[in-house]
Amino acid sequence: MEKYGAECMITDNVKKLLDEIPEGVAVVAAAKTREAEEILEAISAGIGILGENYVQEMLRVQEQVKGEVKWHFIGHLQTNKVRKIVAGCDMIQTVDSLRLAREIDKRCSAIEKVIPILIEINSGREPQKAGVMPEDAVDLIKEIAVFPNLSIQGLMTMGPLAGDPEDARPYFVETRKLFDQLKESDIPGVEMKTLSMGMTNSYLVALEEGSNMIRIGTLIFGPRACSLN
Numbered sequence: 001m002e003k004y005g006a007e008c009m010i011t012d013n014v015k016k017l018l019d020e021i022p023e024g025v026a027v028v029a030a031a032k033t034r035e036a037e038e039i040l041e042a043i044s045a046g047i048g049i050l051g052e053n054y055v056q057e058m059l060r061v062q063e064q065v066k067g068e069v070k071w072h073f074i075g076h077l078q079t080n081k082v083r084k085i086v087a088g089c090d091m092i093q094t095v096d097s098l099r100l101a102r103e104i105d106k107r108c109s110a111i112e113k114v115i116p117i118l119i120e121i122n123s124g125r126e127p128q129k130a131g132v133m134p135e136d137a138v139d140l141i142k143e144i145a146v147f148p149n150l151s152i153q154g155l156m157t158m159g160p161l162a163g164d165p166e167d168a169r170p171y172f173v174e175t176r177k178l179f180d181q182l183k184e185s186d187i188p189g190v191e192m193k194t195l196s197m198g199m200t201n202s203y204l205v206a207l208e209e210g211s212n213m214i215r216i217g218t219l220i221f222g223p224r225a226c227s228l229n
């Protein structure tokens with residue numbers, strides 16, 4: 001009975017979330033550390049996109065979870081692992097360097113695929129964190145836009161992790177401004193249609209600031225440390 005209770009919880013969580021968010025907002029279920037059964041339940045409840053942080057985990061879960069779901073890579077991607085995931089990936093949300101972009105382009109070219117990507121913005125300007133600094137984003141995007149096997153479709157940001165969701169707001173606002181600015185500058189080969197920001201703690205604030213893609217783990221699956229295995 002315990003088990004069934006927990007399983008229903010994921011279904012309820014997904015339904016509640018999908019009911020609550022405005023039309024036109026996509027939900028990426030952040031699936032790190034979750035088991036296949038949990039992920040399958042989220043899919044049955046209406047989740048259409050899975051977000052994976054780790055290459056090995058993504059490949060393992062893809063063996064177990066097939067069917068009508070899209071796969072987004074949302075973790076830090078090392079260039080030497082790109083080859084392993086491009087075929088099974090519908091979007092890479094974390095492109096933040098020319099070197100990484102070039103490798104993804106090369107590997108996609110080899111399999112004749114054009115892959116949608118987002119540019120990850122280090123909106124908190126934290127030196128150790130992933131993402132391109134906001135002031136360097138336009139130049140990077142112009143350089144990446146020429147790669148024939150990449151399709152730039154928007155921006156992604158994490159923002160500094162904070163206890164209070166309000167603390168995330170300035171970083172979402174800044175990323176949204178950059179998004180609008182890029183949309184207006186109409187760089188050839190660049191579409192600005194997806195703005196991926198907001199997690200369990202911060203998605204309501206992110207939605208207020210113009211996010212149209214939220215990445216949700218805990219709110220769907222429960223706390224990671226306590227998740228049922």
Ligand SMILES: *Cc1c(COP(=O)(O)O)cnc(C)c1O
Pocket residue numbers: 030032053074075158198199200201215216217218219
């Ligand atoms: C884990 C993760 C999320 C979701 O985090 P929750 O707080 O569990 O909702 C979103 N985005 C990225 C990049 C993540 O690694």
